[in-house]
Amino acid sequence: MKFLCVGCDEQMTFEERQEPGDGTFGASFSCPKCGHKVAMLANPMETQLVGALGVQIGGxxxxxxxxxxxxxxxxxxxxxxxxxxxxxxxxxxxxxxxxxxxxxxxxxxxxxxxxxxxxxxxxxxxxxxxxxxxxxxxxxxxxxxx
Amino acid sequence: MSFRTYHDVVGEDRSQLYAQVVAQRERVGRRLASVRRVVAVMSGKGGVGKSHLTATLAAGLASRPEQRVGVLDADLRSPTVARLLGVSGPLRVTEDGVEPAIGTAGVRVVSTDLLLEESQPLRWHEPATERFVWRGVLETGTLREFLSDVVWGTLDLLLVDLPPGADGGVDLKQMVPNLAGALVVTIPSEESRRSVARTMCSASEAGIPLLGIVENMSGYRCDECGAVRALFDGTAGADLSEKFGVPLLARVPFTPGAEPANCDTPGLVDAFLECIR
Incomplete structure (x- = not known):
């Protein structure tokens, strides 16, 4: 999964991950060019499904x-x-x-x-x-x- | 505005989920590099004595000189092989992986029977809803870890006791591309023939070589006079052998109270060795 800053057409860089509760997985990214930040929130089922593959979100x-x-x-x-x-x-x-x-x-x-x-x-x-x-x-x- | 594709964006994918999945597959390959052959034991139908036959065959083979044998119990929800081969936990975990339990005749065994509480079903830590979405993925993941994370060591043969039905064999084939083949177990009845035929079709379509058929419970042996009498109507073993062009390796009578370590199954081990030669 990659995040693209649409305005700059630049790949955003990973900043931090959090699991704020209820099974939600969150990761924030920022654009290295304009500094714009976004957070991706995966719902508990999405987190569980990916976790069930035995892979680690975030690497x-x-x-x-x-x-x-x-x-x-x-x-x-x-x-x-x-x-x-x-x-x-x-x-x-x-x-x-x-x-x-x-x-x-x-x-x-x-x-x-x-x-x-x-x-x-x-x-x-x-x-x-x-x-x-x-x-x-x-x-x-x-x-x-x- | 049009997006670039994932691959057009050349920067790093930090999660590397695909790479992690590939690494899991490679891990299976590395672990099984010291296993000469992996053979699935399958059936289309529950209750045909597949696990008992797996244990009997494993014990019989391991009693032969220079036959190092392992059994992976892939019937995660109804595991029985561990008890049949006389093993119990705990399983030792070292940096190299999980050491299998050692059973009858030195057979190396891993089974969920060694991981679950007595009489408890296979359960997962789970969200309250939508468990059907990921339950199968978790079970496949456990099978993969049984293959990749158990220190099987050098084996001549690893028997994988599959749950009834075709899916387990297809999953196994994807994880073990060089799967030597499948041993198919049926009982004589027409119901079993129909069910097992479906599984054999699926296995063939998945590219799994069908090595041989064993007709189990092919009559029962009287423990007083030793005579073998009919138990089910039907000739499923012979019928399936003819339909699929697969040898019928043995017809094994039901023997009350027989344990895998002392089962008298004349010709079974030799016929099996011949079919995997």
Whole structure:
């Protein structure tokens, strides 16, 4: 999907994404020539349909996790997966508050979500995952549903 | 005013949705590069014992020397293969992917039976309305992830136990273009013949080679005297074999209480190996 500024005949550039609630997906774009801004709002069904393809609206910044679509979409049993932590030295720390917050994620998907936060923090040179870091990662990666 | 086309606008498409879909397809190809053959097990009709036969065949093959066998249970809504092959969870997840459960005779197994709560149906986190629009897409996505994200390792054969009907085979063929073919399961009845014939037509039209037919529940074996007596009227296996020019590999009697690990199905494994040779 591309956005074109009709007046300037220029492709608009992506500015930010938001999921303001009720399943709506929003993304804003601006014209690099005239500065005109638009926001695209996808309704919950459109967002869900695209999400069901296992693709990430706004593009992927991290590698796809194993069974990412299944684990984030299916209502599964708590003990279905045993996530083995990667044995990398100098791993990212978790604050007590962020550990506590992670426990609220359903177990079916928790190990995968944890891995995503760790990878995102590693990509951004962050040594400790705090609730604020989790918020930032969720907004950046579109993980509001997790 | 006329718009330029998508491709005329040469700038980056940040979402790259199409590229992501292509990447998913490539991921399946990379994962299955170490699998010598992928064979679908299909039927047009439920209740013909397709999953039991899949498990029996997998266990029989895996008991042979140098046969490494996997079973992907694509019957997402009514999964039974995992129990038949004696596996349970949890499934280990590593950076490389999800490790399959190891069942009877070392058969590697993945099934939604390992993911769902006992007696719970397949359900998704969903908006309250219009679920029919995307439910099928999600199920196809799960099948794709079973293919691409399970660490199948080196296999001589991956059997895919499809749900009843033709759609599963067509979807599978699109995800696995070099699908070796399909093994078709029927019971002797006329109703089964009609239903399975439709599925075989669809499979042929989708370019899926029909490898062979197994007529299941072809009589029942008395567990006292060992005699085989008729269970259904009809000769669906032979009829379908003649109509489609596909070999009838075996006629398997129903044996009460038989488990896949110890099923006596004379000739089935050899006939199957011959048809995929």
């Amino acid at each position: 992927r910044t991290l590698d796809q996790q194993p069974m990412e679509l299944t684990r984030s979409s299916m209502i599964g049993r708590e003990d279905a997966f045993e996530d083995i932590a990667p044995s990398k030295p100098g791993g990212v720390r978790w604050s007590a508050e962020s550990e506590e917050r992670l426990t609220k994620v359903p177990k079916f998907v928790r190990g995968m979500v944890k891995r995503i936060y760790v990878e995102w923090a590693g990509e951004h040179g962050i040594a400790e995952i705090t609730p604020a870091v989790m918020d930032e990662a969720r907004a950046d990666l579109g993980l509001e549903a997790m």
